[in-house]
Amino acid sequence: MVNRATREAIVSVADDLFYRKGFEHTSFADIAALVKISRGNFYHHFKTKDDILEAVIQKRLTDRHTMLERWEVEGRTAMERICSFIDILISNGDKIKLYGCPIGTLTSELAKLNHAAREDAGRLFMLFRAWLRRQFVALGREADADALAMHLLSRSQGAATLFNAFQDQDFVQREVDYMKDWLRAVAAESFKAAGDQQP
Amino acid sequence: MVNRATREAIVSVADDLFYRKGFEHTSFADIAALVKISRGNFYHHFKTKDDILEAVIQKRLTDRHTMLERWEVEGRTAMERICSFIDILISNGDKIKLYGCPIGTLTSELAKLNHAAREDAGRLFMLFRAWLRRQFVALGREADADALAMHLLSRSQGAATLFNAFQDQDFVQREVDYMKDWLRAVAAESFKAAGDQQP
DNA sequence: TTCAAATTAGGTCACTTGTCCTAATTTGAG
DNA sequence: CTCAAATTAGGACAAGTGACCTAATTTGAA
Numbered sequence: 517m518v519n520r521a522t523r524e525a526i527v528s529v530a531d532d533l534f535y536r537k538g539f540e541h542t543s544f545a546d547i548a549a550l551v552k553i554s555r556g557n558f559y560h561h562f563k564t565k566d567d568i569l570e571a572v573i574q575k576r577l578t579d580r581h582t583m584l585e586r587w588e589v590e591g592r593t594a595m596e597r598i599c600s601f602i603d604i605l606i607s608n609g610d611k612i613k614l615y616g617c618p619i620g621t622l623t624s625e626l627a628k629l630n631h632a633a634r635e636d637a638g639r640l641f642m643l644f645r646a647w648l649r650r651q652f653v654a655l656g657r658e659a660d661a662d663a664l665a666m667h668l669l670s671r672s673q674g675a676a677t678l679f680n681a682f683q684d685q686d687f688v689q690r691e692v693d694y695m696k697d698w699l700r701a702v703a704a705e706s707f708k709a710a711g712d713q714q715p
Numbered sequence: 716m717v718n719r720a721t722r723e724a725i726v727s728v729a730d731d732l733f734y735r736k737g738f739e740h741t742s743f744a745d746i747a748a749l750v751k752i753s754r755g756n757f758y759h760h761f762k763t764k765d766d767i768l769e770a771v772i773q774k775r776l777t778d779r780h781t782m783l784e785r786w787e788v789e790g791r792t793a794m795e796r797i798c799s800f801i802d803i804l805i806s807n808g809d810k811i812k813l814y815g816c817p818i819g820t821l822t823s824e825l826a827k828l829n830h831a832a833r834e835d836a837g838r839l840f841m842l843f844r845a846w847l848r849r850q851f852v853a854l855g856r857e858a859d860a861d862a863l864a865m866h867l868l869s870r871s872q873g874a875a876t877l878f879n880a881f882q883d884q885d886f887v888q889r890e891v892d893y894m895k896d897w898l899r900a901v902a903a904e905s906f907k908a909a910g911d912q913q914p
Numbered sequence: 915t916t917c918a919a920a921t922t923a924g925g926t927c928a929c930t931t932g933t934c935c936t937a938a939t940t941t942g943a944g
Numbered sequence: 945c946t947c948a949a950a951t952t953a954g955g956a957c958a959a960g961t962g963a964c965c966t967a968a969t970t971t972g973a974a
Contacts, residue, residue, distance in 0.1 A: 519921065519971090538827040540739055543961065554923045559964060561921095616823050623880045624815050624823060628737040641880050666877065666886055667893065674873025678865065681822045681840050687865055694866065718941090718951065742931065753953045758934060760951095 523561045525551045527571045534572055535611075535618045538625055566633065573636045576618065577643060584647045594654035595703055598668070601648065602695045605675055605688050613683055617676040619644075644669055656706035664702060671695055722760045724750045726770045733771055734810075734817045737824055765832065772835045775817065776842060783846045793853035794902055797867070800847065801894045804874055804887050812882055816875035818843075843868055855905035863901060870894055 529550045533542040544565070548555045562568045587597050605612060615621065619640045626634040648665035657664055675691040678684075728749045732741040743764070747754045761767045786796050804811060814820065818839045825833040847864035856863055874890040877883075 522921080536827065537829075538739075538824065540737075541828055544963095545960085554925095555962095556924060556926095556964080556966095557922050558962095563963085565962065615827060620876050620880075621823050621827065624820050624876065625737065627879055628735065628814060628820065629740055630736075638880055641877070663889060666881075666883075667890065670873035670877045670886075670890060671870065672873070673876045674869035674871070677819050677823065677872045677876065678840070678869045680826055681819075681837055682865075684865075687869075690862060691866065691869060721951080743933090744930085753955095754932095755934080755936095755954060755956095756952050757932095762933085764932065 522551070522553065522557075526553075526558070526561055526568065527575050530568050531572045531575055534569070534622065536615050539569060539622065539631075540625070540629065566631075569631075569633050570636065573622075573633060573640070576640055580619075580640065580643055584643070588647075594651045595699065598648065598651050598655075598699055599696060601644075601651075601668070602672065602692055602699070605672060605679070605692055609679070609685070609688060612676050612679055613685075614680070616680040617673060620673050620676060641669070652702075655703055657702065668695065668699075671698075721750070721752065721756075725752075725757070725760055725767065726774050729767050730771045730774055733768070733821065735814050738768060738821065738830075739824070739828065765830075768830075768832050769835065772821075772832060772839070775839055779839065779842055783842070787846075787849075793850045794898065797847065797850050797854075797898055798895060800843070800850075800867070801871065801891055801898070804871060804878070804891055808878070808884070808887060811875050811878055812884075813879070815879040816872060819872050819875060840868070851901075854902055856901065867894065867898075870897075 526547060530542065530547050533546055533550070537546070544555050544558055547568075548558070562571070587600050611618075619637075623634075623637050623641065626637050645662070645665050648668055649661045652661035652664045671691070672695070675688055675695075679688045725746060729741070729746050732745055732749070736745070743754050743757055746767075747757070761770070786799050810817075818836075822833070822836045822840065825836050844861070844864050847867055848860045851860035851863045870890070871894070874887055874894075878887045
């Protein structure tokens with residue numbers, strides 16, 4: 517006798533609005549209008565706005581986890597998997613161009629609001645960091661896998677931010693190409709190191 | 716008979732609060748409390764909150780312009796000047812760690828608010844882009860100076876975002892070192908190209 | 915079908931927001 | 945000093961916010 521559909525609709529719409537308009541700039545009224553329920557109805561599903569934020573972060577964690585896991589079991593090489601990550605900038609380009617990176621912008625907003633959910637949002641970055649680290653380990657870079665993961669995360673964050681600021685499609689494409697060049701060099705180095713038997 | 720001091724105090728405090736708490740999350744009351752004037756007094760200096768934002772963006776443009784110009788006339792090499800830009804991540808690290816990049820986060824917030832001042836804020840990035848482009852030209856890279864400028868801007872944006880997210884000092888230091896390595900490689904390439912052109 | 919639980923609609927509440935008004939005070943040119 | 949202009953304080957105002965309540969309706973297990 518539990519209606520999960522309405523709850524999921526609220527979270528889904530909130531997820532979208534928090535991304536497009538920001539957490540603080542999104543009101544209960546905004547969400548209610550899109551979900552087509554009355555404002556007062558919220559209290560039955562979520563006690564506070566922070567509870568909705570919590571659910572949205574959880575949803576994003578699940579969604580990204582699912583995506584990354586799918587990439588991992590589709591049996592491609594670590595190199596191709598990392599390329600899939602880089603290609604988010606293109607495949608999700610239309611939205612990034614307009615609203616930036618969903619993870620980076622949320623983290624940044626919550627940091628400024630000094631919001632309690634700041635740490636939870638941070639786990640979104642940690643998810644990608646750990647996943648990328650695993651790919652670099654698979655690429656034969658156990659020693660500096662984490663630094664490489666952070667570096668690539670950083671590069672894609674920067675590209676997303678400037679894509680949003682300048683709206684320049686050529687720029688993103690160029691940065692994506694640079695990242696793939698870098699990735700090939702990283703892979704080549706690790707092959708060389710394996711041959712030398714030296715780090 | 717014009718009191719510019721109060722106006723400048725308002726803009727200065729607003730600049731700081733917009734950075735630390737975000738534009739929307741900063742209220743007239745917040746600013747008034749720090750400037751130590753009454754709330755109603757604002758209307759005499761700024762008709763709307765958007766007018767204050769306009770003034771803050773103008774101030775940031777002037778401040779950054781002054782800083783970049785100073786670096787340019789201090790008679791150092793283009794390489795050293797670009798290093799000064801990279802080193803912002805260290806010299807301004809305490810604030811970036813807590814609040815992110817003042818330019819990137821403002822641009823991102825205004826994009827989500829769909830705010831009219833979005834374009835004005837964009838000029839802050841353009842300022843750095845043009846300045847960096849000039850430095851790369853001075854480094855002998857006329858052909859791809861703009862792409863190099865955007866690339867470095869992108870790298871430093873990403874580093875600032877992840878510094879804010881993970882608060883990891885070692886990470887920023889590493890990224891700063893990577894950027895300087897990259898810069899040296901770029902300079903070396905341009906020397907090589909110059910050598911090829913003039914045998 | 916029955917009926918208690920789940921869900922919903924509609925509204926109230928106290929509070930904050932940006933905007934704007936008016937009256938008092940301060941300032942400085944003549 | 946004089947006095948009009950500049951500046952300031954204090955508050956009013958409507959609109960919007962998140963939180964919360966109650967009563968009506970819907971749902972589905974027994």
